Amino acid sequence: MDKILEVKDLVVGYKGKNGFVRAVDGVSFDINKGETICIVGESGSGKSVTSMSIMRLVEFENGKILDGEISFKGESLTTKKADEMRQIRGSKISMIFQEPLTALNPVFTIGKQISEAILFHHKIGKEEAWKEAEKLVRLVGISDPVGRLKQYPHELSGGMRQRVMIAMALASEPELLIADEPTTALDVTIEAQILELLRNLREEKKMSIMLITHDIGVAAEMANRIIIMYAGKIMEIANTFDIFEQPLHPYTKGLLESVPKMDGQRGVPLKSINGSIPSLNEIPEGCRFSPRCPFATEKCHQEAPALETRGNRQVACWHVDYLLEHSLLDVEEEG
Numbered sequence: 001m002d003k004i005l006e007v008k009d010l011v012v013g014y015k016g017k018n019g020f021v022r023a024v025d026g027v028s029f030d031i032n033k034g035e036t037i038c039i040v041g042e043s044g045s046g047k048s049v050t051s052m053s054i055m056r057l058v059e060f061e062n063g064k065i066l067d068g069e070i071s072f073k074g075e076s077l078t079t080k081k082a083d084e085m086r087q088i089r090g091s092k093i094s095m096i097f098q099e100p101l102t103a104l105n106p107v108f109t110i111g112k113q114i115s116e117a118i119l120f121h122h123k124i125g126k127e128e129a130w131k132e133a134e135k136l137v138r139l140v141g142i143s144d145p146v147g148r149l150k151q152y153p154h155e156l157s158g159g160m161r162q163r164v165m166i167a168m169a170l171a172s173e174p175e176l177l178i179a180d181e182p183t184t185a186l187d188v189t190i191e192a193q194i195l196e197l198l199r200n201l202r203e204e205k206k207m208s209i210m211l212i213t214h215d216i217g218v219a220a221e222m223a224n225r226i227i228i229m230y231a232g233k234i235m236e237i238a239n240t241f242d243i244f245e246q247p248l249h250p251y252t253k254g255l256l257e258s259v260p261k262m263d264g265q266r267g268v269p270l271k272s273i274n275g276s277i278p279s280l281n282e283i284p285e286g287c288r289f290s291p292r293c294p295f296a297t298e299k300c301h302q303e304a305p306a307l308e309t310r311g312n313r314q315v316a317c318w319h320v321d322y323l324l325e326h327s328l329l330d331v332e333e334e335g
């Protein structure tokens, strides 16, 4: 399969009092052409830092890519100069964020902002760009495009604003769309609509999508493959079907058990994973998940397991074989 993005041994740090703390620590994965990959993990696991590194945006908030390699269609992004990176950012790779209001300019109409995005990428006239903006707005499922383009961001609902952001991200006809929690600020019905829109666009535009979410249920609906991240490291990578059929990492099992079942009885309390994600200054020795892991042994507390390949999946856990043999990774239905 054609790889569009390759990330290898990525280490990203932020300057602290005692040098750099590592928000992402040795992460490797790739994305195939036309594939949707979801990165799932609790808050603080390094999902956003990973995506901002691909866009080389970490440098703007005193972060630094300390090690590793990111390449897009075989071309290194890590060594690109700032102006070369500007060419790629927002054109071949586009990104949409969680809160669309902060990303839109309040003093310009929607039409002006989308057509500016189009003009930035295409050598056409203003009028033609406005027509293109109408097409894009229609494509993302906004009715009355002519009227909508004359409105200002504050006149639109959250869901509409997110659609506008998606339209702007599409203006450059990107080959890779990175969406960082694009639906977390929206209510569930609007969330479902936006996810459906992304699925349709993926079919129509044959884009690759990297979707970041803390909700493994969203990943189930969207992803071809799922990457499970915890405290700056990847715990598991597998096809979506395989992850749900049989998680291989205790953390994945924990995430799956904290999801309400669609047909689940209401009022049944959800299980949650004990404890919380460590701060970057207190990363535990050994496996980072070991302090919260019900199966951790002495070895887990001392030595970090590498992400190892098993068939077509990858997992970082010392005890996969034992846990599998004793059915300890089977997801327990709540209730």
Ligand code: ATP
Pocket (backbone or CB within 6 Å): 014, 015, 023, 041, 042, 043, 044, 045, 046, 047, 048, 049, 050, 061, 062, 063, 214, 279, 280
């Ligand atoms: P969330 O689900 O809350 O968005 P996340 O998985 O996206 O979480 P990141 O934002 O990638 O988490 O953060 C990973 C770690 O990096 C966190 O511990 C965070 O505090 C740290 N971090 C992120 N940005 C900065 C920054 N600008 N300066 C210092 N530390 C940062």
Ligand code: MG
Pocket (backbone or CB within 6 Å): 047, 048, 049, 180
């Ligand atoms: Mg984030």
